[in-house]
Amino acid sequence: MIQIKSFSFSPMAVNTFVLWDETNEAVVIDCACSSPSEEATLTKFITDNKLTVKRLLNTHLHFDHLLGNGFFYKQYGIKATAHADDVKHLPLSAQRAFAFGFNIPEPGYEIDDFLNEGDAVCFGNSELQVLHIPGHSPGSLVYYSSEGQFIVSGDVLFEQSIGRTDLWGGNLDLLLQGIREKLFTLPGNTIVYPGHGHATTIGDEKQYNPFLR
Numbered sequence: 001m002i003q004i005k006s007f008s009f010s011p012m013a014v015n016t017f018v019l020w021d022e023t024n025e026a027v028v029i030d031c032a033c034s035s036p037s038e039e040a041t042l043t044k045f046i047t048d049n050k051l052t053v054k055r056l057l058n059t060h061l062h063f064d065h066l067l068g069n070g071f072f073y074k075q076y077g078i079k080a081t082a083h084a085d086d087v088k089h090l091p092l093s094a095q096r097a098f099a100f101g102f103n104i105p106e107p108g109y110e111i112d113d114f115l116n117e118g119d120a121v122c123f124g125n126s127e128l129q130v131l132h133i134p135g136h137s138p139g140s141l142v143y144y145s146s147e148g149q150f151i152v153s154g155d156v157l158f159e160q161s162i163g164r165t166d167l168w169g170g171n172l173d174l175l176l177q178g179i180r181e182k183l184f185t186l187p188g189n190t191i192v193y194p195g196h197g198h199a200t201t202i203g204d205e206k207q208y209n210p211f212l213r
Contacts (some may be wrong), residue, residue: 002126002148005045010034012064012103015195018045025049029143029152030059030195031080033068034102042068043075047203048050053078054123057115059154059195060087060137062167063097063104070104079112081121083132083139087111089168093111115141128152131182135175136163142183150191151202157183157192159200162211178209 005018014032026046033039046053056078056148058066069080118134121143128143134156143152155163157179166174188203205212
């Protein structure tokens with residue numbers, strides 16, 4: 001059974017997730033560490049729980065979600081995995097990060113491998129199904145565990161909100177279509193772990209999300 005630990009990192013309050021199972025193999029999703037203290041917090045948790053990290057996954061490649069990718073590569077020798085459609089955005093991510101006072105050096109935004117709709121991310125005895133839901137960014141991914149009955153939604157779906165679509169590559173129609181066709185068809189008790197803010201459920205969002213009612 002997958003266990004989940006979440007951290008809120010950086011002034012943008014990005015949710016970073018560590019997922020692992022009984023084998024102690026783990027994946028990290030959206031490493032957003034922006035300071036040495038945040039890096040130490042994440043490293044300590046991984047060490048204290050004797051986890052072996054197998055993959056670093058990005059839900060998408062906006063700068064706030066990849067602030068810690070360079071640290072992670074230096075610490076664990078693992079580069080990030082994402083969707084190819086977001087790669088063209090990477091130079092803009094670095095520019096936006098600089099505008100906010102952050103630096104994303106190479107290999108901070110190098111992508112080691114690409115994921116697509118229908119792929120499976122395997123670690124230990126567990127797997128995550130990959131859902132491609134563009135609209136917030138062209139390559140936005142959601143990671144779904146049918147066994148654990150949860151999704152890590154990045155900036156696709158929030159508690160009573162959705163990802164903004166006024167950034168590079170945004171498309172409101174695609175985002176709403178993807179949520180309705182790929183997320184709202186999941187069981188209502190599926191937990192939603194978003195890229196910012198609190199967890200919610202698919203059932204609650206179907207009922208209460210004002211963007212999708």
